[in-house]
Amino acid sequence: MSAPDAPLKLTPLNAVHRKLGAKMVPFGGWDMPVQYSGILEEHKAVRGAAGMFDVSHMGEVEFRGPAALEAVQRLTSNDASRLQVGQVQYSALTTEAGTFVDDLTVYKFADDHYLVTVNASNIDKDFAWMRERTRGNVEVRNLSDETALIALQGPKAIEILQKLTPLDLSGIKYYWSARGKVLGYDAVASRTGYTGEDGFEVYLKPQQAPALWNALLEAGRPFGLLPCGLGARDTLRLEAKMALYGNDIDDKHTLLEADLAWILKLEKGEFIGKAPLAQQKAQGVKRKLVGFEMTGRGIARSHYKIVKNGQPIGEVTSGGPAPWLNKNIGLGYVAAEHSAIGTEFEVLIRDNPVAARVVQTPFYKRKR
Amino acid sequence: MYPADLKYTKEHEWIKMEGDRGRVGITHHAQHALGDVVFVELPKVGRRLKQMETFGAVESVKAVSDLYCPASGEVVEANTTLEGKPELVNKDCYGAGWMIVVKVADPKELNTLMDAKAYEAYLAAEGGH
Numbered sequence: 001m002s003a004p005d006a007p008l009k010l011t012p013l014n015a016v017h018r019k020l021g022a023k024m025v026p027f028g029g030w031d032m033p034v035q036y037s038g039i040l041e042e043h044k045a046v047r048g049a050a051g052m053f054d055v056s057h058m059g060e061v062e063f064r065g066p067a068a069l070e071a072v073q074r075l076t077s078n079d080a081s082r083l084q085v086g087q088v089q090y091s092a093l094t095t096e097a098g099t100f101v102d103d104l105t106v107y108k109f110a111d112d113h114y115l116v117t118v119n120a121s122n123i124d125k126d127f128a129w130m131r132e133r134t135r136g137n138v139e140v141r142n143l144s145d146e147t148a149l150i151a152l153q154g155p156k157a158i159e160i161l162q163k164l165t166p167l168d169l170s171g172i173k174y175y176w177s178a179r180g181k182v183l184g185y186d187a188v189a190s191r192t193g194y195t196g197e198d199g200f201e202v203y204l205k206p207q208q209a210p211a212l213w214n215a216l217l218e219a220g221r222p223f224g225l226l227p228c229g230l231g232a233r234d235t236l237r238l239e240a241k242m243a244l245y246g247n248d249i250d251d252k253h254t255l256l257e258a259d260l261a262w263i264l265k266l267e268k269g270e271f272i273g274k275a276p277l278a279q280q281k282a283q284g285v286k287r288k289l290v291g292f293e294m295t296g297r298g299i300a301r302s303h304y305k306i307v308k309n310g311q312p313i314g315e316v317t318s319g320g321p322a323p324w325l326n327k328n329i330g331l332g333y334v335a336a337e338h339s340a341i342g343t344e345f346e347v348l349i350r351d352n353p354v355a356a357r358v359v360q361t362p363f364y365k366r367k368r
Numbered sequence: 369m370y371p372a373d374l375k376y377t378k379e380h381e382w383i384k385m386e387g388d389r390g391r392v393g394i395t396h397h398a399q400h401a402l403g404d405v406v407f408v409e410l411p412k413v414g415r416r417l418k419q420m421e422t423f424g425a426v427e428s429v430k431a432v433s434d435l436y437c438p439a440s441g442e443v444v445e446a447n448t449t450l451e452g453k454p455e456l457v458n459k460d461c462y463g464a465g466w467m468i469v470v471k472v473a474d475p476k477e478l479n480t481l482m483d484a485k486a487y488e489a490y491l492a493a494e495g496g497h
Contacts, residue, residue, distance in 0.1 A: 023403075039429040040404045231403070231430055297451070299407050299427050321406045321429055328407075350409075350425065 011056035012148050012206035016213055020227060028121030030057040033229040042232035043323040046195050047364075049224030050154035052216055053233055055194075055201070056209060059123035059144040063114045067136030072106060072114050075130055075272060077255055079265035083108035088175045088192055091263050093118070093126060094273035098254040098280065102126050103245055105192060107177060115143075119245045133272065148209035152216060153199035153236075155366075156223040161200050163219045164212075165189065169200070183212050194233060196240025196364050238329065239322045239364035241291055247302055248289060248317045248331050256280050257333065259289045287314065288339040291361035292347075293322075293329050298354035300330035300347045307353055308345040313338050316347060322363055329363050330356070369396045371462055375438065375478050376487035377420070382462065383438035383481065385472070390439050393466040394426060394457065397491055402428040405457040408450040410467055415443045419477050423468060426457065439477045441470035 008031035017024065022033035033054065035042065045051045063071050072080045078091035085108055093101040093116075102122045107115040118126045127142045134140050152161055162169050167180040167189055177190035188203040204212060217227065234244070243249045249258045255277060256264065266278050294300060300319030305312055319330030330347070338345060341360055346353035374382040380398035383390040399405065407427040417423050417437040424435045446468050450456060457465040472478075482490060 034430070035403060038404050040406075235429060297407075298409075299432075301432060323429070 009057070011054055012209040013054040013056060013213055016210050017054065022227070022229060025230070027230055028057065028119070030120055032057060033227075035229040035231045036227045039229070039231035039235060040323050042226050042228040043235050045224060045226040046154045046197055046228060046232065046236055047324045048154070050152060050156040050160055050199075050220055051195075051226050051228035051232065052213070052220065053151040053153065053228050054149075054209075054213070055151050055233075056148040056206070057120035058149050059118040059120060059126065059142070060147045060149075060203070061116050061118065061127055061130060062141045062143050063116075063134075063138055064112060064141070065136075065138035066112055067138040068112050068114050070136060071130075071134040071138045071140070072116070073269060073271060075133060076104070076106060076116075077265065077271060077273070077277070078106070078263045079268040080106050080108070080114065081268065085110060086176050086178060088177055088190055090175075092249075092255055092260065093129065094255065094271065094277075095251055096273055096276075097251075098256075098273040098277035099251045100245065100249045100253070100255070100258070101129050101251065103243060103249055107188075107190070109179075117149075122245065146206065147203055148206040149201055149203055150209065150213060150216070151193055151195075151199065151201045152220075153193045153195040153197045154225075155198060156220070156225065157197070157199035160216060160220040160223055160225060161189065161202070164215055174198070183208070183215050185212065194242055195236035196242070196362060197236070197366055235320060235323055238318055238320060238331070239324055239362070241331065241362040243289075244318060253287075253289070253333065254280055254285070257285050257287055257289060285336055287333045288336050289317070289331055289333055290339045290343075290358045291329065291331055291363060292345075292356045293327050293359050293363070294347065294354060294356050295344075296346075296355035298347065298349040298352075299328045300332075300349070300356065305348040306332050306334055306345055306356075307348055308338060313345060319347075324364055327363075334358075370484040370487055372484045374462070375481035375483060376490075377436060377438050377481055378490065379420070379434075379436040381436055381438050383478070385475070385478070386469075388472055388475075389444065390441070390470050390472045390478075391466050392423075392438060392468050392470065393461055394435070395487070396461055398433070399458050399461045399465070402426065402431055402433060404429050405454045408454050408457065408467065410446040410448075410450070411443050413443050413446055417441060417443065417470065419480075435467065437468075437470060438481055439470060439475075440473045442473075443468050444471050445469035
């Protein structure tokens, strides 16, 4: 995290956002658009048509060399050896305690070439962490400043992006990627995202980002594409129950407590944090991240207390309106005995207990 | 954007006197700064409020803001329509988006509030618009 008085960093699209009249806010040390036309409208555009996000603030770290796979395997909890060239994997950068340094996506570009994408506010921390714990014949490079990232999300994303690239996008499966030309520029098109919708994230050189942004805006207009800010990104990811580092996952909660057992592959070999996670898996967790919806009138927000029969049982980590579902939803850690689906508890909103119920997640799942 | 017949607080509420009653809401600046309003929490009729006491909250997608009563008095009406249509606060902040009506205990208190001109100057100084 940057010092509070450090100047905000700018993505290569900063001037474009300002020209479009976006409302800008500081986020993790960056000057970022929080909204353009309005969070609700942008949210609905992504679910119903398409939306476009500047996520160039995200970080990219490359592992190159014969020991690249070994390094990634040692640092992360998922099994990167299962990746084929072009495939992408959601994973965690784990502490010795089995908690999160960060969450990330891992790309395999070649047997000796992997790339991980990390959260903007964690770039310096993650890069130092990974470099210090990497040995052998592998070069670890921070490519964040030389990489721009545009996310095009929504059911119409594929049609819009296809107008600008000779890549056969329909041939790229979910959580796969391909290298090729986009608007004539060298790029990686990755069928991934943080919204719960189909879509692509396009990696390219910073100086080419404004041209691609404007071309996508133009190509997407007939489809109802809207530029979107971090506000809609947050409501979309919450409906899809995708974890936000700093809110739902952090260095205080383990992968198992965060309900992310699916990215924990204990059988893959040694990695940082394996022993405590193996032990916790055998013994069971004492607290767990659950999804809930408000059954009473009120909106849960992060850090609100969760109570049952007047006793504290947990805390909200993310909460807000779910614009597509017309409900108020949230995530929070509760004592394991209160984590079963259907469990009723209350969220303390301005000192008033308001009823909520644990529900199945994700809250929103797109039709495939 | 700031009607001349209203008085304004530094917390961006307005009050409009109708006889001995004052109708209360939030200003254009406040609703614009909040963005899409998705929830409004209002007091029950009969509650007695002191000037600048918190009487409820207004929430946008991302933000929660307390509401402050511009004048002391008893709540005689609350706009329950906002429960189902909070977006009225954005669409018509001086009309259908009103929040409460108070029976004003001491009209002299209104002298401590800003008129439209003073409020606009206050916004300009605050870096508003």
